[in-house]
Structures are given as C-alpha cells and as structure tokens.
Amino acid sequence: MNATFPLAEFPDYRMSPDQIPETVCEILDDVSRQKLKKKIKRLLIEQNAIMVAHYYTDPDLQLLADETGGYVSDSLDMAKYGNESDSKTLVVCGVRFMGETAKILNPEKRILMPDLDAECSLDIGCPVDDFTAFCDEHPNHTVVVYANTSAEVKARADWMVTSGSAVDVVRHLKEQGEKIIWAPDKFLGEYVQEQTGAEMILWQGSCVVHEEFKALELQELRKKHPNAKVLVHPESPAQIIKQADFVSSTTGIINAAKEMDAMEFIVATDNGIFHKMQQAAPGKLFIEAPTAGKSATCKSCAHCPWMAMNSLTKLAHALENGAHEIFVDPDIIKKAIVPINRLMDFSKSPQQLAGDA
C-alpha cells in the first residue's frame, strides 16, 4: 500500500549515523599499485572497455582513466561520454546511479562497476514507492529529479537535472508557469528555489558528505585565510552556501579554481576533487571546508563512503570476471530516458547556449 504524505507530516529521509558506512580507502604499496594498474590497462584493451570516473574517486582511478583514453568528470558528462565512445563496455567508477544513467543512455553496452554497493544517500533516501505516492498527491506539478536517484525514480519524473543545470531548468519551467516537485536533495532544492523564485515542494533528502560542513567553523577559517575564495557545491546547507564566493557543480568548482584570480581556496565539497583541482591550477592552495573532524562526530569527514568503495583491486576484479554488471529493466529504461533526454536537449538549446555565454 502506498504511503500518504500531508505536507506537515512529510518524513525526513536523512540517514542516521549508524546507517552510513565508514569511509574506507584502499591503501596499497607502490609495487602492488603499479602491478594492478598494468593489469587493468591490459584488461581494458582485451575487453574493448573504457573507464569513466567521477572526480570524487581515488586519484589512481582518475589517473588511470586519463591515461587509457577514458574520461573523468561530473555526473552528467560521465553519462554523455558513454554515448560518444564506441567501446562495448563502460566501467563506471562512481556510484550506482551513475552506472544506471550510463545504462539508460547506452542500453546496448555492458556497464560494469567496481562495487555495486557504492550507493548515494540521496538515492537511498528516495524510495520509489514513497516518491510515487508523493507525486500522486500533487498531480498539478512538474516532477524534477536530481541525477542522484534510481532509474525507477527517474522513470516517474518529467525532468532530470544535475547540479550544473538545475537552476537553468527550473527557471525555464517557472517561466512556463509550472509548479514543481523537487527531489531528493532539500539543500539543492532550497538553493534552486532561492535562485529562481519558483514554487517548489521539496523532498527531504540530503547528502551525508555536504550536510556535514560546519557554518561557524567556516566563518573562523575564512578569518584565518582572508584572501581565500570559498567554492561551494550546492548540496551544502544554506548557511554554507551563504558564505560562498562561487556555488557550482564539481566541474564548475574545478574551472573556478583555474579561472579565478585568487591563489587560495576553501572548498566545500568531497575532497576527492582536490586531485583535479591541483592538476587544473598547480601552485594554488586548496583548503578543505571544516567538518567536525576525524574522530569527532562527522561520519564522512568530507569524503563520500560510497565513492571510496571504488578501488583498483575491485576494478581489476570487475573487468577480469565481468562482475558487478548494471542491469536496468527495459520498461524502466524507456520511461527514464525521457527526463534525461529533456535535459540533454535543453542543454543544447539556443536559449541555454545563450545563457552560458
């Protein structure tokens, strides 16, 4: 039976600390790392496979993707790249929704992941039955979901957006007179609402990494680094976003590090991004925005526990054994491709291109 949600009783889908896995990164000696990398390079060629990695994954995986003609990017470009490459297999180093989006866009390809348990608190916090019931209760709304959702949730949506496109899409919908259901990230939803003035009902999910950034400690850190610019991912709480010099997707944050004049940056997003930021802007200083700190109350301490599940050892295993393949029901693919293609078409539209200029 479907749940019903009068707004006042709307459930909070925040994960409790004991539901969040520990962030455990693989530690290897140099000889083992080099051996594994060599093996993975051989397997990629043998299997006609290509790697696609998110900026939050281990630097070794990002380097390997770059060295083997693969791609390192944000969630949207990872999916688009799969479409452009003619390899038969895509190995998606990231979290499950990224693998599913790659499969929806490339149903003829084999999609492998190093670890199928690599989830995302936003995806976990938006179960399809509850979400469907919620949408059904608000029939005159356009349903906009963030990329960080399951294929089934996307199949119930009118639009999919990413952090880099959410404001533009919602502004466009507002101009059409649409009222919006937004899911699952309440902080990104609040930010989009504030930027666009759209009428939005927000699902109450959150990212376990970004919600841990601490506003008062950030104020203190800014005083210690008065010349530092503050770069913030919009999954962060409003009190963090308020202190930002620049709010953007992961790709936007990396570009800002390169393009902005400053030599110091305080960065409020997963610290896996520092690898690409240092590559993009060598010589500049990047400082983590404060969480409660290791051995204190933070669980992720600015590194996503699920992104950390991607490792060289698991990648080699997946490629060698064809393990951890992503499957999505063909009927779900048919429905989920619609909101994804709306975004793809929107990002190519003259209106959007003009906005980008």
Ligand code: 13P
């Ligand atoms: P981006 O699309 O900005 O890479 O964000 C994905 C994500 O999971 C951020 O936590």
Ligand code: SF4
């Ligand atoms: Fe999900 Fe947050 Fe991890 Fe991104 S960083 S994959 S939003 S839990």
